[in-house]
Amino acid sequence: MVEGLLLDIDGVMVTSWEALPGAVDALRRLAGLGIPRMFLTNTTSLSRGEIADRLTAAGFDVAASEILTAAKLTAEYLMAHYPGRRTWVLNQGEISSDMEGVHLVGPDEDPEVVVLGGAGEVFTQAALSRVLELMLRGVPVISMHRSMTWSTDAGLRIDTGVYLEGLEKAAGRKIRAVGKPSPLGFRTAVEMMGVDPTAVLMVGDDMHSDVLGAQASALQGALVRTGKFRPEMLHRLQRDEFGPVPDHVIDSVADLPALVEKLNA
Ligand SMILES: [Mg+2]
Known part of the structure; x- marks a missing residue:
């Protein structure tokens, strides 16, 4: 049923x-x-409204209120567990407006929480080393999802989940993932x-x-x-x-x- x-x-x-x-x-x-x-x-960068607009343009009849993004789920998780904390978001592309209300700071502004979004060129050795350093110091790390790949016209691309496994091993700590x-x-x-x-x-x-x-x-x-x-x-x-x-x-x-x-x- x-x-x-x-x-x-x-x-x-x-x-x-x-x-x-x-x-x-x-x-x-x-x-x-x-x-x-x-x-x-x-999806970590597009907001629910932007996704609804794109689906509408593709011919679907979908409302923003019917869509749940990893960014939206993460924002709700942060509000519930780390309200008002200085949060560094490492994400390829723009930070979704679904994250509205989260106190965003840069990697060198003493973050109290780290959020990993979608992987991409910003997942550099330096950036990931900074995540590891904060993790070893006890700063909580939350991931928007644990997807291993996403598909593009040019083939599969590795995603955040691949990095999580390595960070967890290196730090000896688990990272909580919020999305699917x-x-x-x-x-x-x-x-x-x-x-x-x-x-x-x-x-x-x-x-x-x-x-x-x-x-x-x-x-x-x-x-x-x-x-x-x-x-x-x-x-x-x-x-x-x-x-x-x-x-x-x-x-x-x-x-x-x-x-x-x-x-x-
Ligand atoms: Mg899919």
């Missing part, structure tokens, strides 16, 4: 902000079924929909962050064969008979209405 839908955006609905084939129509059909939905993205696949993001979205988590279907192209992460938080998962999907990764998982596998695999979001109708029949 599917009583709520949680959708990843990049690689599922769009790539480079162009709608994937059949995606606009599928979202329209799903809206017609009257099932509550939210969009959960690990952390249970925090899934829980917040499910609460906003007011649906039991077991009746929520998460749809994504990232096998670990989206699908297995959701399943570990008691949601159902559906993997799409678009975006960053790589068949070898699924095959490797399926060969391990004891490990978790996606509940459902569909060719693309265009097949989602049929899957939801089948599960609800």
